[in-house]
Amino acid sequence: MNREEIIDLSKELARVVLDEDTLDQYYEDVLNEIGMEKNAPLTDVVLVDLVADNFDYLLPSDAVDIIALISIVDIVSKTCRQLTPSTSAALEAYDSDWRSLQGNPYFFTREERNDRYYRLVPEPEFSSSAFIPTTGTPFGINMPDNSCALIYSVRRDTDIPDWLALHISLRMLAKEFDRPSDHQDKDFAQACVGVANVFSIIGGL
Amino acid sequence: MTRYVGPTTEQLLRRAYEHGGISTDFDWALKLLSRCQRTAAGGLKLNRLFGRGNLTTIAQQPVYNIRKALAVEPIDVIAIKAGTTRLLQKASSLEELSAYDPAWFRATGSRVEFWCPIGRELIFLYPTLTYNDSLMVVYTGMPDEYTTRVEHYNTAMPLQDEAVDVALGLAELILLLRNRSLKSAETRATSLIKQFQKVKGLIDEP
Numbered sequence: 373m374n375r376e377e378i379i380d381l382s383k384e385l386a387r388v389v390l391d392e393d394t395l396d397q398y399y400e401d402v403l404n405e406i407g408m409e410k411n412a413p414l415t416d417v418v419l420v421d422l423v424a425d426n427f428d429y430l431l432p433s434d435a436v437d438i439i440a441l442i443s444i445v446d447i448v449s450k451t452c453r454q455l456t457p458s459t460s461a462a463l464e465a466y467d468s469d470w471r472s473l474q475g476n477p478y479f480f481t482r483e484e485r486n487d488r489y490y491r492l493v494p495e496p497e498f499s500s501s502a503f504i505p506t507t508g509t510p511f512g513i514n515m516p517d518n519s520c521a522l523i524y525s526v527r528r529d530t531d532i533p534d535w536l537a538l539h540i541s542l543r544m545l546a547k548e549f550d551r552p553s554d555h556q557d558k559d560f561a562q563a564c565v566g567v568a569n570v571f572s573i574i575g576g577l
Numbered sequence: 578m579t580r581y582v583g584p585t586t587e588q589l590l591r592r593a594y595e596h597g598g599i600s601t602d603f604d605w606a607l608k609l610l611s612r613c614q615r616t617a618a619g620g621l622k623l624n625r626l627f628g629r630g631n632l633t634t635i636a637q638q639p640v641y642n643i644r645k646a647l648a649v650e651p652i653d654v655i656a657i658k659a660g661t662t663r664l665l666q667k668a669s670s671l672e673e674l675s676a677y678d679p680a681w682f683r684a685t686g687s688r689v690e691f692w693c694p695i696g697r698e699l700i701f702l703y704p705t706l707t708y709n710d711s712l713m714v715v716y717t718g719m720p721d722e723y724t725t726r727v728e729h730y731n732t733a734m735p736l737q738d739e740a741v742d743v744a745l746g747l748a749e750l751i752l753l754l755r756n757r758s759l760k761s762a763e764t765r766a767t768s769l770i771k772q773f774q775k776v777k778g779l780i781d782e783p
Contacts, residue, residue, distance in 0.1 A: 384605070385755055415696030417640045439695060440671050442682045452682035454675050511638045521640070521682065523671075523695055533697070534719065535615040535652055538751065563759045567750050570766045574747060574773050576620035576653065 373537050375399055375529040382541040382548070388555045390548055398544040403527040405543070406536075407436025412525035413536060413577060415439060419503065419511070420520040425474070427495035431488050435524040438490060441480050442521045455480045455492070455520075463493055470494075477520070492520075535575055542568035580741045582723050583730030586610055589745055593752035596761045601752060603726050611723040613747035614736060618720055619652040621740050621777060627655060628718035637685055637705045642698055643714065651716030654700060657692045658713040665702075665712070668693040674703050739776040746772060 373381075379395045406412060418432055420441075431438070441455040458479040463470040466479075473494030482490045500519035511521065532540070546564035549557045571577075586607045593601060618626050630647040643654055657665045668674050668691045674681040677691075686704035689712065693701040702712075720736070723729040734741050746769040753762035 385751065387755060411696070413697040415699045416642070417695075417699060442671075444683065451679045453679075454671060511640055515637075515683065523640070523699065525696065533650065533652070534612060534722070535619045538612055538616065538747075542754075559759055560754075560757065563754055563762055566766055567754050567762065570750060570769060571616055571747065573770060574620045574743060575616040576622075 373532045373534055375532075378532060378537055378540055378544075381537060382544045385541055386545055386548070390555070391553075394548060394551075395544060398547045399540070400527070401547065402540050402543040404436050406540070407525035407527050409577075411577070412437070412439070413533070414526040414528065415523065416526050417511075417521060417523045419515070420522050421500040421503070421516070422477075422492070422496040422498070422518055422520060424496055424499045427491050427493070428489050429492065431490065432522075432524065434526050434528050435522075436527045437525045438480065438482070438522065439525055440521075440523040441477075441490075442523070443477050444515070444517065444519065453478065457481070458493070459483050536577075539568055539571040539575060539577065542571065578738055580734045580736075580738060581730070582607065582610070582732045582734060583726065585734060585741060585745060586726075589748050589752070592745075592749050593756065596753055596756065596758045601755075604724070606748070606752070607723045607726060607729065609751055610744060610748045611720070613751070614720050614734065614741075614744040615652065616747060617740055617744040617773075618717060618736065620773070621736075621743070622653065622655060622717055623736060623740055625737065626718050626720060626735060628716055630714050630716065632657070632712045632714045634689070634702065634706065634710050634712055636708050637683070639682060639702050639705050640695075641700050641702070643700055643716070644698055647714060647716070649716075650719050651714075652719055653697060653717045654692075654694055654714055655717060656715040657689075657700070657702075658715065659689055661713070663688075665689055665692045667691070668701075668703070671695070671701065674701070678703070743769070743773050743776055 382395055383390055420429055442452055444452050455477055456479050458481045460483050470493055474497045475494040477492035479493040480490050498518045501516040503516045542564045546561045549561035589610055590601055590606055632646050644650060671693060674693060678684055681703055684704035685707050689702050691703040695701060750762055750765050753765060
């Protein structure tokens with residue numbers, strides 16, 4: 373299903389005239405919330421080219437949250453590391469000079485930047501080698517040295533699995549009927565949350 | 578006992594009507610039942626919906642998008658087999674693999690031992706092989722979509738009786754909500770969760 377179909381489904385469930393723009397925004401909000409949850413269902417993976425002396429990296433445009441960032445620590449032994457999510461307070465405790473550390477990244481933080489960026493700590497010392505595609509995928513034998521794999525939850529407008537559609541619609545309606553408007557109905561909004569939870573439990577989300 | 582789409586939809590409409598609901602278009606209710614059946618199938622992991630597909634693995638590539646790789650829309654991956662008999666072990670998280678082997682992301686071996694789901698779309702294989710190969714993926718397939726009374730009235734529903742009742746309960750819940758029968762919806766939600774847990778206990782998991 374796509375975004376428009378889910379918005380239409382929400383309107384059919386509501387049985388009152390709803391504002392299309394607001395619903396459109398709530399679609400975005402709900403997909404973001406689902407992407408932030410543990411066991412987010414929609415996921416993707418991308419290769420991150422590291423640049424020496426650059427600590428800031430931009431998330432892909434469809435990314436909601438980082439599930440895992442994996443860096444290759446040692447090219448010969450193939451040792452890799454799942455970077456630890458951290459906060460500036462924790463990094464401060466780790467090393468008061470953490471902002472100027474250089475080397476293989478151990479941590480990442482999204483605290484000090486706007487929400488589309490993440491910062492690697494220490495900042496990478498070497499740039500990634502060039503990706504030379506031979507099998508069509510950047511992972512496996514083609515994975516460039518000194519690069520990172522970013523696994524992340526996704527927010528998108530198309531290809532939403534059908535089993536997830538009602539759950540999304542119900543959460544959109546909960547928001548729509550909770551806000552002050554001529555059709556505000558807090559009881560209905562609360563009921564939508566309850567039914568969305570039932571769909572979540574039975575759907576195994 | 579096989580249940581059919583048409584009579585089950587009529588049963589749904591009758592239940593909604595009993596709660597004082599407004600009339601609902603048959604085809605709309607049928608599509609709703611179809612969606613709810615898909616939701617129930619995802620949670621119950623019913624073996625009669627299991628499908629099998631070949632996953633072509635690329636040398637040393639550990640991550641696969643299962644929907645793209647199988648060119649089907651599985652609700653959930655249930656198991657992965659190497660050859661016809663050997664089941665790969667399922668790791669519950671990437672951290673588990675990382676604790677098992679520090680070289681987990683680029684590890685190679687003579688056979689794949691573990692798989693780990695990442696959400697519902699990605700799977701991670703450990704270790705990878707140094708050559709291209711294939712694995713058999715067992716997944717919960719998506720039940721067919723029902724569209725119109727004319728086309729699907731006599732279509733047999735693929736789920737077991739008890740599972741159809743869960744799907745029917747979900748659809749009923751939506752109709753109650755839509756009809757603003759909020760008190761009835763609340764009561765039905767509680768009983769449906771109990772019903773689901775009972776059915777989940779009855780139906781063998783893989």
